[in-house]
Amino acid sequence: MTDGGSRTATFLGRHLGLWMLSAAVLASACGRTPLLPPSCVLHLEPAALDFGQVSTSAPATRSLALANQGSAACTIANVGLGPDSDLAFALGPGVPTSLVLRPEEAATLTVTFSPSSVWPPLERKGTLILQSNDPARPDVTVPLTGQILSNCQLAIAPPAIDFGHVALDATIAAAVTVTNVGADPCQIAGIGFAPGGDSQFRLDAGAVDDFTLPPTDHRDIAILFHATDPARPHHRTAQLVFATTDRQKQDVAVLLSADIDVGCELSMTPASLDFGNVILNTTASAHLTLGNDGSQACPVSGLALAADSDPGFSLDPTQALAFTVEPGASQSIPITFGAFASEPPHLKTGTLVMQTGNPRAPQASVPLSAFVNTVCVEASRWIYTVDQVGMLSSFDPATLSFIDIATLNCPGLFGPGSRSTSSPNSMAVDQNAVAWVNYLDGTLFKVDTSNGHCDATSFQTGQHGIQIFGMGFVFDPSTGLDTLYIAGGPSFFNTSSTLATVAFPSLVVTPIGTVKAGMPELSGTGDGTLWGFFPASASASSQATLVRLDPQSGATLESYTYPKLTGGASWAMKFWGGAFWIFVDDSVYRVSRDAPTDIQTVMPNTGRQIVGAGVSTCAPLRQ
Numbered sequence: 137m138t139d140g141g142s143r144t145a146t147f148l149g150r151h152l153g154l155w156m157l158s159a160a161v162l163a164s165a166c167g168r169t170p171l172l173p174p175s176c177v178l179h180l181e182p183a184a185l186d187f188g189q190v191s192t193s194a195p196a197t198r199s200l201a202l203a204n205q206g207s208a209a210c211t212i213a214n215v216g217l218g219p220d221s222d223l224a225f226a227l228g229p230g231v232p233t234s235l236v237l238r239p240e241e242a243a244t245l246t247v248t249f250s251p252s253s254v255w256p257p258l259e260r261k262g263t264l265i266l267q268s269n270d271p272a273r274p275d276v277t278v279p280l281t282g283q284i285l286s287n288c289q290l291a292i293a294p295p296a297i298d299f300g301h302v303a304l305d306a307t308i309a310a311a312v313t314v315t316n317v318g319a320d321p322c323q324i325a326g327i328g329f330a331p332g333g334d335s336q337f338r339l340d341a342g343a344v345d346d347f348t349l350p351p352t353d354h355r356d357i358a359i360l361f362h363a364t365d366p367a368r369p370h371h372r373t374a375q376l377v378f379a380t381t382d383r384q385k386q387d388v389a390v391l392l393s394a395d396i397d398v399g400c401e402l403s404m405t406p407a408s409l410d411f412g413n414v415i416l417n418t419t420a421s422a423h424l425t426l427g428n429d430g431s432q433a434c435p436v437s438g439l440a441l442a443a444d445s446d447p448g449f450s451l452d453p454t455q456a457l458a459f460t461v462e463p464g465a466s467q468s469i470p471i472t473f474g475a476f477a478s479e480p481p482h483l484k485t486g487t488l489v490m491q492t493g494n495p496r497a498p499q500a501s502v503p504l505s506a507f508v509n510t511v512c513v514e515a516s517r518w519i520y521t522v523d524q525v526g527m528l529s530s531f532d533p534a535t536l537s538f539i540d541i542a543t544l545n546c547p548g549l550f551g552p553g554s555r556s557t558s559s560p561n562s563m564a565v566d567q568n569a570v571a572w573v574n575y576l577d578g579t580l581f582k583v584d585t586s587n588g589h590c591d592a593t594s595f596q597t598g599q600h601g602i603q604i605f606g607m608g609f610v611f612d613p614s615t616g617l618d619t620l621y622i623a624g625g626p627s628f629f630n631t632s633s634t635l636a637t638v639a640f641p642s643l644v645v646t647p648i649g650t651v652k653a654g655m656p657e658l659s660g661t662g663d664g665t666l667w668g669f670f671p672a673s674a675s676a677s678s679q680a681t682l683v684r685l686d687p688q689s690g691a692t693l694e695s696y697t698y699p700k701l702t703g704g705a706s707w708a709m710k711f712w713g714g715a716f717w718i719f720v721d722d723s724v725y726r727v728s729r730d731a732p733t734d735i736q737t738v739m740p741n742t743g744r745q746i747v748g749a750g751v752s753t754c755a756p757l758r759q
Contacts, residue, residue, distance in 0.1 A: 177206030178237075178270040180278065185264065187249040187282035195250035197228055200264065200278060202245065204237040211236050211269045215245065218277070221262030224251040225280050249282040255323045256379035258284045258386055286381040289318030290349075292388060299394035301431060302363040306397075309340070310361075312376060312390050315354035322349045323381045327357060330389065333374025337361050337392050361394045366496060368429060370396045401430030402461065402492040404502055405730075409488075410663045411506035412757035413567070413611060414475040415514065420756060424469045424488065424502055428461040435460050435493040439469070442501070445486030448474050449504050475508040482508045482616050507613050509754060515569035516752035519712050520585050521719065522560045522573060524745045528588045531749075533712050536724070536739055542588025544573065546581045562657060562708070563748030564607040564620060571750050572620070578603040580643065595638075599645035601626050602634055608658035608710070610666050610687060611753035618753055621658050621666055621687065623651050630655055631676045635690035649690030652676060653683050657709045659716070660753055661729070667711065671704025671720055680704070682716060682727060696732045701725065708749035713756050719746040 185198040204210040213234040217225055228246025237243055247264055262280035292314055299308045316322045325346035329337060340358035349355055359376060376390040404426060411420045428434045437458040441449055452470045461467050471488065486504035519531040526544040531537070544560065558577035565571050571583040573590075578597030583590050597603060605624025612619070620638040622645070633655045636647045654675040656668030666687045675681045680701035684694040701720060708719040711729070718725040724739035 174207035174239075176204060176208050176210035176237075176268065176270045178210050178212075178268050178273060178276070179203045179205050180276065184279040184281070185247055187280070189283040189285040190249050190251060191285040192251050192253060195248050196282070197246050197248050200245045200247070201242060202237060203242040204239055206270070207239055209236055209238050213267050215266045216264075217247075217280075218263035218265050221280065222260035222282075224249055224260050224282065224284075225262040226250065247280060249280075251282075251284045253323075254284055254286050254288070254320070254381050256325045256381050256386065258286055258381060258383060260284065284381070286383055287318055287320040288316065288322035288381040288383075290322055290380055290382040290385055291315040291317050292385065292390070294390075296391040297359065297393070299361045299392070301395045301397040302361055303397040304363050304366055304399070307360055307362045308394070309358060311356040311358050313354055313356050314349060314380075316349040316351050318382075319351055321351065323347075324349060324355075325379050327376075327378040330375040330377045333392070334372035334394075336364060336372060336394070336396075337374040337376075359392065361392075363394070363396045366396065366398045366401070368401075370398060370401075370429070372396065395431075397431045399430050399432040400434035400492065400494040401428060402434045402436070402494055402497075402500065403427040403429050404500060408503040408505070409471060410613070410757060411473045411504075412613075412661075412663050413509045413512055413616075413752075413754040414473055414506050415512040415517075415754060416475050416478055416508055416510045418514075419472055419474045420506065421470060421472050422757075424471060425466050426461055426469065427466040428463050430494075431463055433460050433462050433493075436467070436490055437493070438489065438491040440489055441504075442487035442489050445504065446484040446506075448477065448484050448506065448508075449486040450474070471504065473504075473506040475506070477508065478510055482510070483613055484508060505613065507611075507616055509567065509616060511616070512567045512752065512754035513569050515585060516565065516567050516754040517756065519710050519717060519749055519751045519755070520563065520565055520571055521708065521744070521746045521750075522563050522571075522748040524559055524706060524747055526560055527744075528571070528583065528585070529744075530585070531717075533715075533717055533726075538742070538744070541585065544581075544583060544588055544590050546573070546575070546579075546583075546590035547592045560748050561604060562606045563750040564609055564658075565750030565752045566609060566618060566620075567752050567754050569752060572607065573748060574605060574607060574622075576604065593643060595643040598626075600634065600636065600647050602636060602645060602647075604628055604655070605633075606655070606657035606668070607638075608660050608666070609753050610660035611664060613664055618660075619687075621660075623656050623658055623668060623690070625655065628655060628674065635685065635687075648688065649686075651685060651690045651692075653681060653692055653695070656683070656685075657707060657749075658685075659710045659751070661711045661757065663757060667709075667716065669707070669709035669716070669718055671707045672702055673704035674707070680720070682709075682718075682732060694732070696727075698735045701735060706745040706747045708746050710749045710751040711755075712751050717749070719744075719749055721745065 181201045187196045190196045215233045264278040266276050297310045374392045414420045439457040484506045488502040492500050521529050528541045529538045558575040561576045562574040569585045573581045580595035602624045605622040607622045609618040623633045623635045633651045636645045654670040666685045670681045680698040682696045683692045703721045716727040726736045726738045
């Protein structure tokens with residue numbers, strides 16, 4: 137029993153000792169300090185050194201405190217100044233380039249700021265750099281800043297220079313006077329011109345880049361304007377800039393301006409006149425505006441149609457062939473085209489010529505064009521609209537009036553035995569005044585605009601995923617043919633749409649490209665361009681937008697936004713008489729093609745929720 141008890145006690149003692157050793161190891165592993173190798177933890181104070189204002193006679197010193205808060209030695213090396221540091225900064229006397237800090241040990245590094253002269257810029261910058269074995273910050277950068285103390289005070293006059301009107305090839309001189317009104321010398325440096333200014337401003341040939349100005353002294357900075365460029369704009373600007381040691385005027389900018397006196401400068405708007413589709417046995421009128429953007433009167437003479445012009449073009453019999461256009465004034469020249477010849481070619485051209493009175497461009501010519509359309513009918517010259525409930529109407533932009541024609545009763549829609557409750561969505565009108573109406577269910581109907589009679593078509597819905605779409609015809613002046621373009625997708629809720637064409641008589645859809653601006657209503661302009669309108673609700677930018685589209689790809693060629701035009705539960709757009717007519721909710725807006733950045737409200741609260749508008753390419757290009 138005694139031996140057995142002794143062996144038992146020995147066995148328990150051994151196991152108890154092993155247990156206590158294991159507990160000690162676990163306790164150390166669960167403490168605040170894990171079983172990781174010791175490391176350097178470098179602390180710096182402050183994070184940046186600011187020397188304030190320092191005179192050239194009293195250099196300043198600042199200190200950087202280093203402390204090792206880790207459990208291993210910190211090795212600090214390559215103590216120095218960054219390569220972009222100003223030369224006025226230097227390491228303090230005796231500062232080592234390397235040192236070692238044991239745990240809880242500290243050291244101090246000093247930097248001096250000792251400017252040798254008062255010279256702009258007064259604010260100088262640098263960096264103190266060093267490397268350490270602290271894993272968290274192996275490369276340390278401490279910003280350095282200092283101001284050179286200056287008692288310079290300057291008066292600069294004038295604050296701006298206007299050279300006035302300067303004739304072409306003439307040179308006008310002016311000067312900026314810099315006066316030292318302080319007690320210490322002033323330094324002026326970096327005399328030149330700010331980027332982006334007109335290059336016809338320059339310094340005098342004897343000008344210097346910098347100089348020193350004693351107290352009470354003054355100096356002129358001579359500036360020249362040499363007018364050599366007659367191009368618009370004639371008002372030119374630049375800025376004379378330089379730096380000084382005046383603490384209140386460290387960076388000086390003097391605005392410069394001049395107006396180039398170009399003499400007679402005749403402008404022509406538009407640059408070419410296209411009468412578009414002109415129905416056979418009718419006439420169309422347009423106006424050319426001559427403006428004088430110069431400073432002297434333009435004596436215009438020899439106004440005439442070139443000998444090879446089509447005889448359908450004519451000037452008003454009362455039009456003076458010689459006249460004067462004063463500076464800032466304009467002269468309107470009416471031109472008429474009569475479509476009284478039906479033989480091909482139907483595209484007619486001409487040229488208006490004149491002597492301008494401008495010696496730099498003494499002659500001018502304006503191309504004229506018109507297409508005699510033997511297909512167009514008179515009824516195709518108006519805008520037709522359809523609203524949410526199917527009311528077909530004609531809209532006369534000249535009188536801002538609607539005439540209701542009929543409520544559409546398309547097969548299977550709204551009428552007896554209707555199989556669908558779909559509503560109209562978009563509309564286009566061809567040269568024969570036939571309306572093509574798209575419904576929300578994707579169907580396409582052919583509608584007689586004289587009485588609203590509606591016929592079904594063979595159009596297959598959903599071709600290439602295009603179910604909902606805007607539509608418009610585009611005229612090719614070289615062939616006299618129309619092409620129907622559509623842009624849409626599976627629903628309204630898309631930020632882009634597919635641009636495609638619809639062939640006749642097959643009504644087959646052929647995709648062209650992607651319209652990234654949104655889901656537009658489309659319109660041609662009668663002279664071969666394609667435009668789209670996006671209300672805020674269907675625009676990728678969430679703003680009402682008018683764009684000119686590339687008919688070959690759908691890419692945006694021009695873009696104009698109208699932030700104040702909100703809404704868009706219903707919308708339509710078509711071009712007529714030189715302007716885009718935009719229908720949004722119950723209002724009508726007008727955007728001139730000549731000034732597409734401006735939008736006018738011409739009919740608020742019409743009581744009509746117009747969802748589709750159509751106008752033939754036979755409609756007039758100008759009102």
